[in-house]
Amino acid sequence: MRGKPLYPFALTAILGILLIIVLSFVGVNIGPDTASENGEENAEEQEFDDPIELGESIYAGQCAGCHGGDLSGGVGPALDSGDYSADDIVDAIAEGPGTMPDNIVSGDEAQAVADYILAENE
Template identity: 45%
Template sequence: MKWKLLTVLFAAMFVLAACGGGGDEGSSGDSGGDTGTEEQESSGESSGGEVDSAAAEEAFQANCASCHGGDLGGGVGPALDSVGADMSQDDIVTIIQNGRGDMPAQDVDEETATQIAGWLAQKK
């Protein structure tokens, strides 16, 4: 019985640690995905500039996908496949930097947070 409890606690700790996301990885530009590229080629709506969708998706995969799903479909965290319909880029940046609910603040620089948020804001 103790081993089962320890196993469950260890697994829960592992899942929660995975949501802390790194941010130490460099941008090598090999995202491998082309999800929504037509939408992403339009400019970021609230930033007023272009969103580098490949770099933004790579940053998302490195920092967010472990909880929100690699396909934005959710997992431990909520689905983000249409988050742009409900939130602006600025709202998303605030959540990335400060956390919200069960989501802890992410250890990413402001540029990365803005890049990810601009990409997610296009998901409607």
């Protein structure tokens, strides 16, 4: 008994490889356009008049991945209980308790994050 011919399998493999190559070129051509558009927007630093808005922006970029976008926790503890003071939050940012890295932000930015967390708990 003769086995199945290799032509359909080889054709499928060749078409798959060609598809990967085509999609790679499409992705390479799309990438720089998107990057330059985002780069122009990100190149200009946003200025915030309200420290809570600044804190919200920093929290979204630096803290939400571990503490949750709604302060409900995740990898890191929940911050929505209202059990923390501004000094507790600033100290935690500076010291990095547990597995949290220390000094993610400092100074006015750390205080802005604390103000944001406290404002969300009101």
